[in-house]
Amino acid sequence: MSGCCSSPRQEISYPKKHVCPKNGQAYGQVSATTIKHHIKAPWEWQAKEQGYYFCSDPACDVVYFGQDDSFIEASAVRTKVGVKDPSGDALICYCYGVTREEAENNPQVRDFVLEETKQKRCSCTTKNPAGNCCLANFPKN
Incomplete structure (x- = not known):
């Protein structure tokens, strides 16, 4: 049986913190699932096998970013952060x-x-x- 309710696959471990590509500060990890729940068009976003992180700096437009320095800005998120x-x-x-x-x-x-x-x-x-x-x-x- 496959689907959303089946057993989770083995999780890969990524660094707990990573540096935001815009402001140069380190921030904590967030799941790709969390990102999918907050971006405006989750069907257009493809998660990669990498760590994802949440930038909490109010002065930075980046909300989410990956280890590859890709990022999602506040304008692509459905709710105010x-x-x-x-x-x-x-x-x-x-x-x-x-x-x-x-x-x-x-x-x-x-x-x-x-x-x-x-x-x-x-x-x-x-x-x-x-x-x-x-x-x-x-x-x-």
Whole structure:
């Protein structure tokens, strides 16, 4: 049996960090699956056998890049990337649609997301453009 629900193939290991081809800073790995969930035309993008990375620098137009220095800019991504957009309506939690403004104005929001995360009721690896947990993006109390 083949298809999307079959056993995953053996994963190849890539460097955990790589340098963004635009700003020269090193950033962490993100899966090709995460990229496919966020780009405007995933059917036009062909993942290669290489590591992919997420650039979190707000001043850099690159959102995703590969070890081969290929990149995907913010204009090719469907949603605002919260860590790159300082506006109040930018999402900081993609699983529950929490904006920066909501998180700043209501401490219950962080508590809710924290509990949902503890209970493993989130989908950060695909819903968050960075491919990881959003809790670090919440305002510090």
